[in-house]
Amino acid sequence: MNKIVITYGTFDLFHIGHLKLLTRLRALGDRLVVGVSTDEFNAVKGKRTTIPYIDRAAIVAALSVVDAVFPEDNWDQKRTDIARFGAHVFGMGDDWKGRFDDLGDICEVVYLPRTPDVSTTEIRAQVRKPSLQTDPSPC
Ligand code: C2G
Numbered sequence: 001m002n003k004i005v006i007t008y009g010t011f012d013l014f015h016i017g018h019l020k021l022l023t024r025l026r027a028l029g030d031r032l033v034v035g036v037s038t039d040e041f042n043a044v045k046g047k048r049t050t051i052p053y054i055d056r057a058a059i060v061a062a063l064s065v066v067d068a069v070f071p072e073d074n075w076d077q078k079r080t081d082i083a084r085f086g087a088h089v090f091g092m093g094d095d096w097k098g099r100f101d102d103l104g105d106i107c108e109v110v111y112l113p114r115t116p117d118v119s120t121t122e123i124r125a126q127v128r129k130p131s132l133q134t135d136p137s138p139c
Contacts, residue, residue, distance in 0.1 A: 003029035006087035006107075008072050010037045012049045013123045014059050017093075017115035024112050025091045026065035033085050034060050035072035044074070050124060082107050 026032040094111040
């Protein structure tokens with residue numbers, strides 16, 4: 001059986017937590033398709049993104065564990081997407097545990113443990129830290 005797994009996310013400032021999740025989800029089936037949140041949808045989610053959708057989608061699409069990427073424009077497209085792709089498994093990190101259980105009538109719903117100690121928010125904060133002031137003049 002060509003078991004298809006589907007997931008969704010912003011994947012801003014792509015990091016190892018994203019990669020581990022996508023890799024584990026791919027291991028649950030034969031193909032993994034990913035809905036990447038558009039910039040407009042992230043505004044709806046109240047999430048500010050650093051990297052524009054076109055680049056976030058290109059990075060996710062380039063992963064060997066990802067077979068297809070499509071835009072996530074709203075909260076309500078998942079049921080249609082699952083039917084469109086014939087997905088057997090819907091998976092997310094467990095910060096979403098319970099949130100999408102209603103999809104259980106059309107596919108298996110799984111929540112996998114998040115990777116601790118890494119987040120887009122933390123990376124953004126680190127990048128913003130002023131670097132240690134060094135004396136620009138030659139010594
Ligand atoms: N994730 C993870 N470990 C981290 C960070 C994120 O496993 N350290 C997982 C999240 O649980 C999620 C996926 O990586 O399943 C993408 O995370 P985000 O880019 O933050 O996506 P999010 O804003 O949660 O959007 O409709 C669903 C939403 O689009 C999910």
